[in-house]
Amino acid sequence: MTKQMTNDKDIKIGVVGGGSWGTALANLLASKGFKTDFWVYEKEVKAQIEEYRENKFFLPGFFLSDNLFPSNDLIEVVSNKNLVLIVVPSHVMRETALKIAGHISEQTIIVCASKGIENGTHLTMSGVIAETLPEVPESHFAVLSGPSFAREVAAEFPTVVTVASKNHKTAQFVQHIFATPFFRVYTNDDVTGAELGGSVKNVIAIASGIIDGLGLGSNTRAALITRGLAEIRRLGLRLGANPRTFTGLAGIGDLVLTCTGELSRNYTVGKKIGQGQTLKEILSEMRMVAEGVKTAKSVYNLSRKLGVEMPISHETYHILYDDVSPREAVYKLMTRDLRHEMDEE
Ligand SMILES: NC(=O)c1ccc[n+]([C@@H]2O[C@H](COP(=O)([O-])OP(=O)(O)OC[C@H]3O[C@@H](n4cnc5c(N)ncnc54)[C@H](O)[C@@H]3O)[C@@H](O)[C@H]2O)c1
Ligand SMILES: O=P(O)(O)OC[C@H](O)CO
Secondary structure, eight states: OOOGGGGGGOOEEEEEEEEEHHHHHHHHHHHHHHHHEEOOSSSHHHHHHHHSSSSSSTTOOOOOOOOEOOOOOOOHHHHTTEEEEOHHHHHHHHHHHHHHHHHHHHTEEEEEEOOOTTTTTTOOOOHHHHHHHOOOSSSEEEEEESSHHHHHHHTTTTTEEEOOSSSHHHHHHHHHHHHHTTTEEESSHHHHHHHHHHHHHHHHHHHHHHHTTTOOOHHHHHHHHHHHHHHHHHHHHHOOOOOOGSSSIIIHHHHHHHHOOOTTTHHHHHHHHHTOOOOOHHHTTTTSSHHHHHHHHHHHHHHHHHTTTOOOHHHHHHHHHHHOHHHHHHHHHSSEEEEEEEOOO
């Protein structure tokens, strides 16, 4: 770390992405006393943060610290920073990262809190960032993941997350920057596992919403979470993740939260589908992003390419994109060939 980082009050932070999670995290950092520059995509979001100290579009009801400086100037926000947090939806990660390429200082630590797998390339966000920002060495990159609804973090409800980096010092630095008495941060070295856990759980959360929308019971949901975790783990093992990550915060932790929490956008999309709405109708009413919708496509194609069995993800994909009825999908899952529970690998 640079000399500047030895004194917290000198640490300069940029946050890229003014959705609910970006706003909650940027405000956490600003409230800790870090001067935080905050890139928001929409001009009206900047204007009303300046006027009301609130992000009424994406995180209504929370006062934002005076230490948070909203801006529409992406380059200014990422320039000369010790730490840049990127938290845009995964489908705009590539275009956003390309715009900041060449403007990241040598010492800057990049933290990514977005969760998703890019369509087409099947890259997680670390892969997209490695391609678009080759000037950022792996040692300066970390992923922040785990069970964390933005509104609950903004309300300062005790929340526990994990920061994964190949470089332990980077993970420890990021841990120190984000930790508060209501936001506990663990370190981890498994970037792949943390990203896959955080991304694929969104697909399983859509499935969980679907079964609740259909009015199926607690047995069904417990089975879905357990078998959903088995397929996340199977994909993770194939891609070199540490299996232990999936029993941690970025694995079972985030999966349980998103499959059971009414605040989840992914669960909510699924629930509405289970109740009979079409995906098109649901998405037309949403300004926020349910990452699992696009990630379902990536997981479907990637798992087929790799030959990894992921039946729940596949049926969720067919419901979303091929008009398969949810009840038919459940029947298909329940009548697959019978097998040994632990035949995983
Ligand atoms: N909200 C949460 O509780 C939460 C928690 C953990 C992780 N995440 C992850 O954080 C990421 C961001 O989600 P969010 O919840 O902060 O956003 P959001 O769904 O609340 O809002 C969507 C965001 O996308 C932005 N946007 C739209 N078009 C854009 C473009 N062309 N370029 C750049 N930005 C554009 C909007 O300005 C807005 O900031 C996602 O990957 C999500 O899975 C969210
Ligand atoms: O609201 P969701 O479904 O995008 O989930 C938000 C977070 O990923 C929960 O950790």
